Structure formats: structure tokens, C-alpha cells
Amino acid sequence: MSDFNESLYFRDLNRYPTLTPQEEAVLLTIIKKNESEEIRNSALQRLIRGNLRFVVSVARKYQGRGLSLLDLIxxxxxxxxxxAKRFDMEKDVKFISYAVWWIRQSIQKALFEQVGAVRIPPNKLALVNRFKRALVQNGGDYESTIALEEFASCERDIVEVMEKIVDISLDAPIGDDSSSGGDSVSTLMDVLGSEGNQEDELEREERRKLIQETLSSLPQREEEILRMFYGLDSIEDTTLKDIGEDLKLSRERVRQIKNKTLRKLQKSKENKEKLADFLES
Structure with missing residues (x-):
């Protein structure tokens, strides 16, 4: 989009004032409880317009990744x-804290779907982001001695994307035998592993459904923290500090809620079996 179109958008944005907490609560009540579809839709539009500036603040964080600011917005x-359509007023969480999750998900999904001709499956986005972050933290050099064993279970369907991201050969060495007592992985391809078969993919999909089902039974804030922290549903895994900023909580409070929620999940034998890999991560 052109700078002119962006200017028009921001000019129009000034027509929509931000909402007070009281105004927001009234609109949410109308959206969920009013019998008139016309009135509900009108309230929905007002709620969305009152939060457009927040979307802009989130979108700016993703500039320079392949989409224009207006496309991100x-x-x-x-x-x-x-x-706005899904928010549950009965849960103990602010609307904007809930909305940021969906805003990020939508932006990230669009970014990764439109990088060149390659589409990264949503369930692989968090993996790719950890991959990039691991390389950056180790100097961005594939020859760095780097612990990439966590990526050994991913399929080759994202190998091309990872190679595009780091602009290296996946057959290049990533360390020497002396770096870890002779047990180091020799190439990124070794680490990424071989192509998974159809049965493996079906098993992973079933496990994902079980995780979704279990987390959806949690209070909304607990569910949101785990989804953000572990990078579920195509969202980047998020640090405790960033989660705290989004939810207006301290980093320590987020950590406490996360750990308490995981302990609660582990108390159920059924949950423990369903989420074995997830809870051990």
C-alpha cells in the first residue's frame, strides 16, 4: 500500500475515539445479550473502531518483514x-488482553503465508521462530556450536523455508567433534531429521487436538498465558516479560500463574496422559 493510502487511513482513524472501560463493558454486553441483530452489529462496529489504534501499535512491531504497515493493520x-465475536465476558480477563492474542495470530499467519511462494503451516510457525532465535542468539553463524536437537522431530516440509530464512546450506557443518565430546550434530539437515510419514502426522494432529481441548477448559487468563508462552495456534512463543506487558501483570506474576496452571493440569491423570510431551517441555 502507498504512503498516501496510509495517510488516508490514519486521518480516518482520528474520527474514532478510544473507549472508556465503562463504554467497552456496555458494548460487550450488547454484543452478547441484545436480541436485535442490528443493535448487536452496531455495538460490534463501535467496539472494533474504538480499538483500532491498539491494532496499529501491535502491527508496527511487525514492520520490515515483507508486508506494508497498512497490510499488517x-x-x-x-x-x-x-x-470481539468470541470474547467471553464471564471470564476474568480484559477484552484488550484477549484481543491481542487474536491480533498477533492474524498478523503472523499472513506474514508467513506471504513470504515468497512458500507457505509455512501454522503449526510450524513457533518452531521456525525458535529456529531463527536460536541462530541469532548464537551469533547468527551456522558454524557456531549450537544446540539444535529440539528441531530433530520436524519434517522436511519446512526445510526449504528454514534455508531461505538463514540463507545457508543445510548440508553445511554446524560445529566440530570437539565441541561436545564427539557427539555434535554434523549438519542442520541431520538435526532437522527425515521426512515424517503420514502416520506420524496424524498422531501429531491428534495430540494437538487433545491439547486444544484440554486448555479450553481452563479459565481464560490461564489458557491465554499457556497459549502465548508455548506458541500454540500459530502464535510465536512469547516471553514471560512480553506476556506480562500484554496482560498488565508483572513477569513474576505471569510465571506464578503459568506454573500453577501446569501443576493443576498435572494433577489429573487423564490430562497427564494427554499432555505428556507438552507438560514435560
Missing amino acids: NEGNLGLFKA
């Missing part, structure tokens, strides 16, 4: 719309 607005 448009994708974020789609996420905001989903959040």
Missing part, C-alpha cells in the same frame, strides 16, 4: 474482529 483488524 488490515490483518490485525481481522484478528480484532474475531476477538
